[in-house]
Amino acid sequence: MQAIEVTIAGGPEVLRLVERPLPEPGPGELRVKNAACGVNFIDIYQRTGFYPQPLPFHPGLEGAGTVDAVGAGVTRYKPGDRVAYPNATAAYAQFTCLPQDRVVPVPDGLDLELAAAAMLQGLTAHALTHSVYAIQPGDTVLIHAAAGGAGQMLVQMAKLRGARVIATVSTEAKAQTARARGADAVILYSKDDFVAETRRLTGGAGVHAVYDSVGASTFLKGFEVLRRRGTMVLFGQSSGPVEPISPLLLLQKGSLFLTRPSLFDYIADADELAARSRDLFAWLTDGRVSLHIDRRLPLAQAAQAHELLASRATSGKLLLIP
Structure with a gap:
């Protein structure tokens, strides 16, 4: 064979x-x-x-x-x-x-x-939205790389769980894909700062969870958009591995949770x-x-x-x- x-x-x-x-x-x-x-x-x-x-x-x-x-x-x-x-x-x-x-x-x-x-991507999305951070109706979540295979699955399953979904993508074509999958708002990170836009879209409150498969280029900024006791779900590193952080950062940003799950x-x-x-x-x-x-x-x-x-x-x- x-x-x-x-x-x-x-x-x-x-x-x-x-x-x-x-x-x-x-x-x-x-x-x-x-x-x-x-x-x-x-x-x-x-x-x-x-x-x-x-x-x-x-x-x-x-x-x-x-x-x-x-x-x-x-x-x-x-x-x-x-x-x-x-x-x-x-x-x-x-x-x-x-x-x-x-x-x-x-x-x-x-x-x-x-x-x-x-x-792999479907089961990953299921585990992330149902178990790793179990989305509750009315939650607002940020999903990076929302037009990729895993991202599209995440958007759809987050919507099934009753979430408001803010998506980030790199191009307008990918923005259309994210919207077609159900994203409520889409940020072109190649054009706009996703931190400022997420804060604007949430009225400064921040999101309940960030789902990050991108890694190095988005990880630290993601802590800036989490609300108090929010959850950072890092599940990939398409832009490279993230640098180590001090646990004190989680305290300083509002008693945050950080997890690096494997399906x-x-x-x-x-x-x-x-x-x-x-x-x-x-x-x-x-x-x-x-x-x-x-x-x-x-x-x-x-x-x-x-x-x-x-x-x-x-x-x-x-x-x-x-």
């Missing part, structure tokens, strides 16, 4: 298409014939060595497809079942093996490419993964949440996909099609 391999950490050019033996599912595992694999910033962090991986490794965490074979002891799935997964290894491949409790069933009527595209701590339990996935798939099926696939690229163009994602030139999800 074809798969992407990384033998040395580095730029997109280290992503090489290779031929590998077809993996055999072990006890409790199943083999998925992938219909699509999602491309995410965490893949870039692993490729560059920012999140070190044993070398060589085969990248990719999320995908969807059909069960091709099952190992001994698998009771939940059979060949032909449609499934998706958010935290496998070696998803950039034609086939992927993983434990049965790390996959979820994809309901009839939901496209497998859409399921693959929704897994995988919010889906570690199989029942929790299943429950979040059921919500996500139901909302995608009935239209309460929608997802834009920016483009689909063949597996051999994984390097180009990484370049596109890192450039922040996309609006929506990038998929690799094996």
Whole structure:
């Protein structure tokens, strides 16, 4: 089978298409014939060595497809079942093996490419809005990079929770995308200072929570827009990692909360993964949440996909099609 391999950490050019033996599912595992694999910033962090991986490794965490074979002891799935997964290894491949409790069933009527595209970002948005900072009706939240894949999901789920959403984006085209997803106000940070605009939009009160996937260029300024006892949710660093801060800053800015969550701590339990996935798939099926696939690229163009994602030139999800 074809798969992407990384033998040395580095730029997109280290992503090489290779031929590998077809993996055999072990006890409790199943083999998925992938219909699509999602491309995410965490893949870039692993490729560059920012999140070190044993070398060589085969990248990719999320995908969807059909069960091709099952190992001994698998009771939940059979060949032909449609499934998706958010935290496998070696998803950039034609086939992927993983434990049965790390996959979820994809309901009839939901496209497998859409399921693959929704897994990491959709479950992340669910965890952020329902658990990390559980939005309450009437809350006001600020969402950075609101036109990206995760940002669009966050806007929609925040609205489902009853929030007023202030979004930041870099271009007018992305502003239109954020508005289409339900954002109540959009700030072009390339044109306006988001701190001043957020204060104006909230009458000086500030927001209950900031959802920040951008990192270095937005993080410290975000504390300026939080209201007393507000929550800073840092869940990415597309502009670079943030510098350390003193806990005294949280005191000085109004007894603030700071958290740096990982999705995988919010889906570690199989029942929790299943429950979040059921919500996500139901909302995608009935239209309460929608997802834009920016483009689909063949597996051999994984390097180009990484370049596109890192450039922040996309609006929506990038998929690799094996």
